[in-house]
Every structure is written in structure tokens, then in C-alpha cells.
Amino acid sequence: MPITIGDVAKEAGVSISTVSKVLNNWTTISPATAERVQEAIRKLDYTPNSRAVSFARQATRNIVYLTSLNKDEAYHNPHMFDIMCGVNRVLSENNYSLTLVDTSADSEKGESVANVMSKKCADGMIIHGSAINKEIADLITRQQFPHILIGHPGFDSQLCWVDTNHALAGQTAAEYLISCGYGDVAFIGGKKTDYISTQRLKGFLGAMHQYGYLVGADRICYTDSGREESYQAALTLLKAAKPPRAIICENNTLALGTAKAIEQLNLRVPEDLAFVIFDVYPYSKILDPKPVVIDINVYDMGIQAGDMLLRKLKNPSLQIQTYTTLPTINA
Structure with a gap:
């Protein structure tokens, strides 16, 4: 028969509740008693039941990660x-x-x-921003459920969130091009309502203005973030009487269409045109011509999010609203 917590208690000459407290590192147990219990555990080769330990702690040792898992979600x-x-x-x-x-x-x-909170199946949760609205944000903060939101919620709230600084990424792209001698730069972005695109554009425009470069309205293209519209936008820019010396694409899909236009017009990168995009995934490594990539280390962002949630579990009153992980240039 398997060794039970009762066997350990009998061997150590203590109550079952004392063994449970030792297993859960209670500081109210004297060192001598804790050592006696540990000696009994070693002698009997007892392996604690993880569910029992979690129950004693009133914790599951489980974190839920909520996100959409539709087909083709990776794209x-x-x-x-x-x-x-x-x-x-x-x-x-x-x-x-x-x-x-x-x-x-x-x-x-x-x-x-809401289901995760009501069923109490986790100690905390990490939530992709697409799963949040104002109503559910209010519910989370009202119940004070430990959480970290991946991405800025897009509205004022008391939610704890972590995000990349998209405006800083746009600024980094502009500063890189300026340092390389490119002052006439066009920006191909998504819809005007797209948060990430508008933040990257904001950072780009701010840096260009700071260094004395004016970016005309004809150098800013809004699209549906699809390949075809970016292709048409890039063609329009590059066939103009005075084409830009550089193009920044706000995401990888837009870069696909822009690369097609560059290839069709037989332009060389970087000799005829500088080509800059954001993010490594999913197409930057197969694009031809090869772009310069303004990359965010999102693996590190995940590490930061996990660490912040653990801090939140230890200190439930802690509010975390921060940007993390600096952009890097992959030239």
C-alpha cells in the first residue's frame, strides 16, 4: 500500500495537520518539529499528493492562458x-x-x-487582449482576480497589463533610417482604427519631426492590412514623380505586397530603396528583397508577463501597467 500523510504523522509523532503545514512551509512550525517530519518523509520515502498539497494551500498551482485557438491562428x-x-x-x-x-x-x-473565475480552476490568468472588453475588465477588477493582460486594453481601466511599446518601435525605425541618410520616408500601415499601426505611425512621425523631417500626407498609406492593398499602395508611392527613398511597412503581410511591388519595378534594396518592416514573424525570413526588421523579443515579453503574475499572486494589491522589451534592429 502507498505511504500516506497519516503514516508520516504517526512516524513523526505529530498530527496530520502538522505534516501538512510542514509540506506547505508554514513558518509557525518549529525547526525541530519540521526536521522530525522531514526525517519521517525521507525514511518512509513519502511523495506528497500534489492535489492534497494544493488543497491545503487553497491554491491550484495552475495558471490559465486565455487566447483564441482558431485554425490558422498562427497567421x-x-x-x-x-x-x-x-x-x-x-x-x-x-x-x-x-x-x-x-x-x-x-x-x-x-x-x-468569467468561467475561469467562477469555477476557481486557477490561481491566476494571463489573457490575450482580444478576449477583453470593458464589462469583463470591470468584473476582473471587482473580484480582484490575479491576472495579466497581454497588450494594452485600449481603454482606461484598473487591469494589470504588459505590452510592447509600439510607438518606440516606430521611433526606432525612423531613427535608423535617418542615421542611414534617408529623409524621405513613406509609411504603409493598417486601418486608422488599428491600435498597433497607429502607435507605430505615431512614433515614426514624432521622430521624423524631431529630426526636422516633414512627412506629407501622400507618404502615409492606410490599408486593410492585406497583401493586395499594400501592393497597390507601394506601386502608387514608387511610381510617383518623386518616389520615397524608403518605405516602412507596419506588419509582415503588408511587407509581402510591398516586396512584390519592389520586385515588379526592378528596384534594388538598399541601393534604390530602403525597406523596413516590424516583427520577425511570420514572413520576414522569406521576404525577397530582404528587409531590415525592427523586432520585439516577445518570448522575453512572455517571461516578463509570467514573472509579473507571480508577483501579483504574492501581492494581490499590486497594480502592473507597463511596457516591456525594447525593440532591436536586425539589419
Whole structure:
């Protein structure tokens, strides 16, 4: 028969509750008693039941990661897996498990988040920004459930969140091009309502203005973030009487269309045109011509998110609203 916690208590001459407290590192147990219990554990070769230990702690040692897991999600949200890997590394090093919860089947936004809190199946949760709205944000803060949101929520709230500084990434792109001697730069972005695109554009425009370069409206193209519209936008820019000396694409899909236009016009990169994009994933390594990449280490962002959630578990009153991970230039 397997050794039980009762056997350990009998061997050590203490109560079962004392053994449980030793297993959970209670500081109220005297060192001598704790050592007697540990000696009994070693003698009997006792392995604690993880569920029993979690129950004694009133904790699950489980963290839920909520995100959409639709087919082809890797193309729509290419950074998700790297972030998740970073989170998992920190949690596993601290003896926490990570459970994936798919939000794509929610009948209304926030349904999965509410279920996790009501069922108490996790000590905390990490939530992709797409799963949040104002109503569910208010519910999380009202219940004071430990959480970290991946990405700025897009509205004022008391949520804890971590994000990359997209404006800084845009600034970095502009400063790189200026340092290389390019002053006439065009920007191909997504929709005017796209948060990441507008933040990167904001950083780009701010840096250009700071260094004395004016960017005309004809150098800024808004698209549906698709390949075809970026192709048409790049063609229009490059066929103009005075084409730009450099193009920045706000995401990899836009870069696909721009690369097609560059190739069609037989332009050389970087001799005829500088070509800069954001993010490594998913196409930067196969693009031809090869662009300069302004990259964010989202694996590190996942590590930071996991670490911040563990800090939140230790200090529930801690509010975390921060940008993390600096952009780097892969030329």
C-alpha cells in the first residue's frame, strides 16, 4: 500500500495537520518539529499528493492562458506561441502548470474569463487582449482576480497589463533610417482604427519631426492590412514623380505586397530603396528583397508577463501597467 500523510504523522509523532503545514512551509512550525517530519518523509520515502498539497494551500498551482485557438491562428496572431513559451518557462520554473483555454467559441466576449473565475480552476490568468472588453475588465477588477493582460486594453481601466511599446518601435525605425541618410520616408500601415499601426505611425512621425523631417500626407498609406492593398499602395508611392527613398511597412503581410511591388519595378534594396518592416514573424525570413526588421523579443515579453503574475499572486494589491522589451534592429 502507498505511504500516506497519516503514516508520516504517526512516524513523526505529530498530527496530520502538522505534516501538512510542514509540506506547505508554514513558518509557525518549529525547526525541530519540521526536521522530525522531514526525517519521517525521507525514511518512509513519502511523495506528497500534489492535489492534497494544493488543497491545503487553497491554491491550484495552475495558471490559465486565455487566447483564441482558431485554425490558422498562427497567421493572425503570430506572436502568441512565443509569448506563451516565455510564460510557460517562468511558471514551470516555479512549479506552476499552464492550461490553455480557447476563447474563440465564446458566445460573447469575456465568457471564458468569467468561467475561469467562477469555477476557481486557477490561481491566476494571463489573457490575450482580444478576449477583453470593458464589462469583463470591470468584473476582473471587482473580484480582484490575479491576472495579466497581454497588450494594452485600449481603454482606461484598473487591469494589470504588459505590452510592447509600439510607438518606440516606430521611433526606432525612423531613427535608423535617418542615421542611414534617408529623409524621405513613406509609411504603409493598417486601418486608422488599428491600435498597433497607429502607435507605430505615431512614433515614426514624432521622430521624423524631431529630426526636422516633414512627412506629407501622400507618404502615409492606410490599408486593410492585406497583401493586395499594400501592393497597390507601394506601386502608387514608387511610381510617383518623386518616389520615397524608403518605405516602412507596419506588419509582415503588408511587407509581402510591398516586396512584390519592389520586385515588379526592378528596384534594388538598399541601393534604390530602403525597406523596413516590424516583427520577425511570420514572413520576414522569406521576404525577397530582404528587409531590415525592427523586432520585439516577445518570448522575453512572455517571461516578463509570467514573472509579473507571480508577483501579483504574492501581492494581490499590486497594480502592473507597463511596457516591456525594447525593440532591436536586425539589419
